[in-house]
Amino acid sequence: xxxxxxxxxxxxxxxxxxxxxxxxxxxxxxxxxxxxxxxxxxxxxxxxxxxxxxxxxxxxxxxxxxxxxxxxxxxxxxxxxxxxxxxxxxxxxxxxxxxxxxxxxxxxxxxxxxxxxxxxxxxxxxxxxxxxxxxxxxxxxxxxxxxxxxxxxxxxx
Amino acid sequence: xxxxxxxxxxxxxxxxxxxxxxxxxxxxxxxxxxxxxxxxxxxxxxxxxxxxxxxxxxxxxxxxxxxxxxxxxxxxxxxxxxxxxxxxxxxxxxxxxxxxxxxxxxxxxxxxxxxxxxxxxxxxxxxxxxxxxxxxxxxxxxxxxxxxxxxxxxxxxxxxxxxxxxxxxxxxxxxxxxxxxxxxxxxxxxxxxxxxxxxxxxxxxxxxxxxxxxxxxxxxxxxxxxxxxxxxxxxxxxxxxxxxxxxxxxxxxxxxxxxxxxxxxxxxxxxxxxxxxxxxxxxxxxxxxxxxxxxxxxxxxxxxxxxxxxxxxxxxxxxxxxxxxxxxxxxxxxxxxxxxxxxxxxxxxxxxxxxxxxxxxxxxxxxxxxxxxxxxxxxxxxxxxxxxxxxxxxxxxxxxxxxxxxxxxxxxxxxxxxxxxxxxxxxxxxxxxxxxxxxxxxxxxxxxxxxxxxxxxxxxxxxxxxxxxxxxxxxxxxxxxxxxxxxxxxxxxxxxxxxxxxxxxxxxxxxxxxxxxxxxxxxxxxxxxxxxxxxxxxxxxxxxxxxxxxx
Numbered sequence: 001x002x003x004x005x006x007x008x009x010x011x012x013x014x015x016x017x018x019x020x021x022x023x024x025x026x027x028x029x030x031x032x033x034x035x036x037x038x039x040x041x042x043x044x045x046x047x048x049x050x051x052x053x054x055x056x057x058x059x060x061x062x063x064x065x066x067x068x069x070x071x072x073x074x075x076x077x078x079x080x081x082x083x084x085x086x087x088x089x090x091x092x093x094x095x096x097x098x099x100x101x102x103x104x105x106x107x108x109x110x111x112x113x114x115x116x117x118x119x120x121x122x123x124x125x126x127x128x129x130x131x132x133x134x135x136x137x138x139x140x141x142x143x144x145x146x147x148x149x150x151x152x153x154x155x156x157x
Numbered sequence: 158x159x160x161x162x163x164x165x166x167x168x169x170x171x172x173x174x175x176x177x178x179x180x181x182x183x184x185x186x187x188x189x190x191x192x193x194x195x196x197x198x199x200x201x202x203x204x205x206x207x208x209x210x211x212x213x214x215x216x217x218x219x220x221x222x223x224x225x226x227x228x229x230x231x232x233x234x235x236x237x238x239x240x241x242x243x244x245x246x247x248x249x250x251x252x253x254x255x256x257x258x259x260x261x262x263x264x265x266x267x268x269x270x271x272x273x274x275x276x277x278x279x280x281x282x283x284x285x286x287x288x289x290x291x292x293x294x295x296x297x298x299x300x301x302x303x304x305x306x307x308x309x310x311x312x313x314x315x316x317x318x319x320x321x322x323x324x325x326x327x328x329x330x331x332x333x334x335x336x337x338x339x340x341x342x343x344x345x346x347x348x349x350x351x352x353x354x355x356x357x358x359x360x361x362x363x364x365x366x367x368x369x370x371x372x373x374x375x376x377x378x379x380x381x382x383x384x385x386x387x388x389x390x391x392x393x394x395x396x397x398x399x400x401x402x403x404x405x406x407x408x409x410x411x412x413x414x415x416x417x418x419x420x421x422x423x424x425x426x427x428x429x430x431x432x433x434x435x436x437x438x439x440x441x442x443x444x445x446x447x448x449x450x451x452x453x454x455x456x457x458x459x460x461x462x463x464x465x466x467x468x469x470x471x472x473x474x475x476x477x478x479x480x481x482x483x484x485x486x487x488x489x490x491x492x493x494x495x496x497x498x499x500x501x502x503x504x505x506x507x508x509x510x511x512x513x514x515x516x517x518x519x520x521x522x523x524x525x526x527x528x529x530x531x532x533x534x535x536x537x538x539x540x541x542x543x544x545x546x547x548x549x550x551x552x553x554x555x556x557x558x559x560x561x562x563x564x565x566x567x568x569x570x571x572x573x574x575x576x577x578x579x580x581x582x583x584x585x586x587x588x589x590x591x592x593x594x595x596x597x598x599x600x601x602x603x604x605x606x607x608x609x610x611x612x613x614x615x616x617x618x619x620x621x622x623x624x625x626x627x628x629x630x631x632x633x634x635x636x637x638x639x640x641x642x643x644x645x646x647x648x649x650x651x652x653x654x655x656x657x658x659x660x661x662x663x664x665x666x667x668x669x670x671x672x673x674x675x676x677x678x679x680x681x682x683x684x685x686x687x688x689x690x691x692x693x694x695x696x697x698x699x700x701x702x703x704x705x706x707x708x
Binding site: 001002003004006007010011014015018021022025026028029030034035036037038039040041042043044045046075076099100101103105107108110111112113114116117118119120121122132134136137138139140141142143144145146149151 | 206208274276280281282283364365366369405407408411428429430431432433434435436439440443444447450451454455458462508512513514515516517518520521522589590592593594595596597598599600602604605664665666697698699700701702703705707708
């Protein structure tokens with residue numbers, strides 16, 4: 001198959017660019033731990049409120065000084081509603097849904113998690129700045145989808 | 158008339174085109190309503206809901222308009238390049254068209270009846286009326302029947318032309334149909350084995366994450382099913398309009414083969430922020446997603462090589478002199494050139510979306526909406542407009558008059574301006590965190606109030622763009638009606654032609670047309686990318702989700 005010389009240059013340039021992009025993304029993900037949210041644990045979507053850790057939703061401080069926020073999405077809100085967390089501490093968000101698919105997305109951060117019934121999703125985040133953060137559902141969940149939001153109060157410790 | 162196809166195929170292609178443009182009219186009207194509702198400038202009557210309108214907009218434009226248009230283009234082009242359809246091929250195409258149309262009507266009735274406000278992704282466990290899923294299944298089956306009928310026509314041609322490579326248009330049509338059939342397997346499996354039994358109450362639970370994964374196994378190659386017919390126009394039609402030949406027959410065929418291989422095992426890049434799929438598999442499919450950029454780079458090269466070579470032939474001097482020599486006054490060319498130009502930022506945005514953790518920044522924000530409006534909404538749609546301008550008069554035997562050509566220029570320019578405003582606003586708002594798929598977004602928070610501030614970062618800008626787009630769409634409908642019924646009949650000398658550029662296949666390797674080879678490799682890649690994660694989702698399935706109607 002005949003390739004024009006300029007086309008060879010163009011394709012080599014393009015493929016090299018793609019390799020560089022992928023390397024940056026891959027190193028950042030697997031070496032520095034910046035993977036998108038995910039999780040393997042399953043849960044019975046009809047028994048969310050009886051299953052740990054969702055039997056006690058809310059903010060929990062752990063022994064190593066980090067925090068876990070356990071949150072349930074349901075049409076059209078979050079349980080618990082408003083929460084307060086400290087700035088500068090690592091927080092593990094643990095979410096699931098007791099009905100349809102939602103999201104747990106904190107505006108202005110990289111926390112943007114799908115909330116899928118039957119699955120438990122995790123994401124680590126550290127708030128650097130205190131303030132009030134807006135949480136929204138950005139996956140369509142029904143007629144009240146655009147009302148599904150809450151706030152997180154990040155306070156100085 | 159020379160180059161005119163038989164009456165049977167003309168009627169068939171016109172039937173598909175008529176359905177496509179009816180869907181286009183209603184779909185764009187829905188879009189207009191949406192931008193007003195999102196600004197709190199319009200309240201819908203009680204019997205109509207924002208999410209119903211949004212479901213109709215997505216389905217009618219992304220699925221119905223595109224698919225019906227694509228089949229019209231294929232049917233006309235296959236008849237043009239391979240010769241008239243036999244009675245069997247014609248009959249099966251009609252049967253396929255009728256089944257596709259019935260499926261569409263069933264879906265539309267369910268959406269209008271408020272039984273299926275589940276958006277075009279119909280994510281479980283939102284449960285639409287069972288007939289909605291039956292309609293989807295019929296739609297896919299209908300497209301398969303039309304697709305197989307076209308492949309049958311192609312096989313007949315190959316039998317009569319042993320040892321020859323097929324014409325480029327036919328090759329690309331077959332490649333696109335192969336891609337479509339393999340892609341649909343995922344959504345067909347989900348609809349037949351998961352959604353229909355569950356929606357009709359035969360089983361009580363549905364495996365949500367599995368259904369999402371099967372949907373996106375289909376959902377990404379779906380976008381290539383839209384894009385490849387546009388690429389066909391770029392490779393085969395545009396050079397003819399320029400008065401030249403296809404830049405490289407073998408590279409054109411190779412790029413389509415690469416699309417069959419790499420556009421399917423990549424669906425996880427739509428699910429990067431979801432639980433249930435290990436990071437390794439998400440990343441593997443990210444790598445495969447990047448592979449599918451290569452045939453697009455090849456296409457970009459071929460296009461600009463064609464432009465420059467032809468521009469220089471026409472006397473263009475210096476580094477960029479060729480650019481001015483291109484036939485800018487020919488709206489059949491200019492429309493498609495603008496379509497290509499939109500695909501540059503569109504494709505770049507796509508690379509960002511697929512870039513693993515970077516996806517978190519934009520996932521399900523308005524950015525994504527901006528992205529698909531400058532991919533399917535302009536590069537694909539405006540290429541289809543550019544084809545419409547000659548395809549309809551070609552089929553109806555009318556003339557694309559000077560006056561209509563002027564209107565066509567206004568139409569494509571207004572579409573470009575509207576889309577530029579709307580999609581830029583959507584991209585910027587998405588970066589600021591504004592969500593997609595929401596009715597009026599009146600969140601009482603400073604971050605959300607900022608979405609109504611600023612020049613480009615404003616829902617109002619989006620609405621202005623959307624309104625211009627609707628005007629442009631109305632103008633297009635006017636042009637379509639003129640070309641169909643009103644424009645003067647063409648005599649032999651003025652008749653529109655179906656432009657097919659000559660393509661020199663003498664040096665093209667034969668193995669490029671060995672479909673068994675490519676389908677085999679495609680399935681190997683799919684098996685590598687999907688077997689383990691899908692088996693994992695099935696083996697470690699949580700108790701199924703019930704039926705929810707939250708609208």
